Amino acid sequence: MMDPALELLCSALSEYPGQSLLVADEQLDSTLLLSLKTMENLSLLTNRYDVYQTALENNIRCTFNDMNIGELEQAFDLIAYRVSKEKAIVHHIINQAPRHLTAKGNLLICGYKNEGIKTYITKAEHYFGCKADVSKGERQLKLAEFSLHKLGDPLDDRNYDETVCIGEQRNLELFSKPGQFGWNKIDKGSELLIDAFAEHVQQTQPPGTVMDLGCGYGYLSVMAWALGSKQIVATDNNAAAVDSCQTNFDRHGINGEVIADDCAAGIHHQYDVVLCNPPFHKGFDTETDLTEKFIRSARHHLKNDGVAFVVVNQFIPVEAVAPAYFKCVEIVYRDKSFKVFKLSS
Ligand SMILES: C[S@@+](CC[C@H](N)C(=O)[O-])C[C@H]1O[C@@H](n2cnc3c(N)ncnc32)[C@H](O)[C@@H]1O
Incomplete structure (x- = not known):
């Protein structure tokens, strides 16, 4: 099933020059995934094996792990992320972003009001030390862009990496x-x-x-x-x-x-x-x-x-x-x- 939030994110992503990273979980269906094939500078990070398999079959650069951006060993001009269902993952990804962005790089996040996007935007603004550039879509959908000014306290990711x-x-x-x-x-x-x-x-x-x-x-x-x-x-x-x-x-x-x-x-x-x-x-x-x-x-x-x-x-x-x-x-x-x-x- 198509996800309008992810569609909006991907359409914004396609307009960015430079190296970009799309962080995606189960929201990314195969139709949208195939539409990414033409973006040469795109890398994909997913924690879902089916998404990973489809990406590889279609020659899309993709890494499968538990949302560890560091494993890609690269800095990106853009990190794009459609918020996940679980708060700890969202916080974990926002926390990692500054370390893996180039000096002028941006973080782009997208989601609906009932998924907590307003709170995520406020928290990420504090962390990035900036005011987000927010655009709105249908049904209280929000797309927010952040650039790093002064790094604040990280978000509570419930010690995401700890078993x-x-x-x-x-x-x-x-x-x-x-x-x-x-x-x-x-x-x-x-x-x-x-x-x-x-x-x-x-x-x-x-x-x-x-x-x-x-x-x-x-x-x-x-x-x-x-x-x-x-x-x-x-x-x-x-x-x-x-x-x-x-x-x-x-x-x-x-x-x-x-x-x-x-x-x-x-x-x-x-x-x-x-x-x-x-x-x-x-x-x-x-x-x-x-x-x-x-x-x-x-x-x-x-x-x-x-x-x-x-x-x-x-x-x-x-x-x-x-x-x-x-x-x-x-x-x-x-x-x-x-x-x-x-x-x-
Ligand atoms: C209801 S949970 C059950 C987890 C565990 N067996 C338990 O009893 O606590 C369903 C599990 O199915 C997994 N799952 C969802 N889609 C899957 C798929 N396509 N292939 C394999 N596992 C999947 C989820 O990641 C989740 O861990």
Whole structure:
């Protein structure tokens, strides 16, 4: 789905001479991405693996990491950024900008009022020591340009780069960091999924191989390991998730691998069990197609006699989608917020 904020930003970007950097997350869809092909002096930094893959396929210079501009080892005349959903990422990117701009370089940020753009502009004005040049678009959209005058105090990015212990379950500590889904809490739905999986393990035995599809910081992997799973492959599209999940694998000596990928499209193995708490948001929009993409991938990565456990919010229609891929679609737990499905062939 086209994002008018990002479109406005890209159209402003195309008018700048010099070396420019577009910092983009999941808001950047492939149509807009392809329109950037003609900008020779453009580099792209993204924390989304699908965006990275599409950029490379189209010969657009692109780096995939957890929003670390320093890794590009270059100064830019312009850094352009459409604000993300999570405040810590926005602050982290604004904080880095002055270090990676040329002497006369500018930062350009864009977003809507309900995304907090007014506050971001005020904070960035203090940090850059300048008054922003602001232009307005439809539906209270704002595009603001900053040039560095006198560097002030950085914005609070919640120690963006630090991985911290956020709690403990089944005697194992959980490590996470900002920049990803519910980074500092244990998701209720994921906990319910693990309860259902634990019951399954009790009735059968711990599985040999598990895939954690859309792993986030790796809560499901750590719990599957605590429950005796022998080998786990965890995968996510988001660089922050992959980094913190890897920390959990290292800390607990989990036998397996953490792989950056778009819904495991590049992983061609089948597993005894697939665990998945799929996303239902992409950026600021809800995408129902995402559910089907994850259910299809769960089937594709499951052995014929394997079992998938999937948790979703009540309003996500897994029962309508799953029968196209699984013979047996069973709701093993439901309350007023969540449904946990056990899917098998
Ligand atoms: C609801 S969260 C669940 C995270 C984790 N499994 C848990 O239980 O705490 C969904 C996860 O899916 C990831 N995700 C979103 N789109 C993806 C894609 N195309 N491919 C792989 N993972 C994706 C998100 O980054 C996020 O970590």
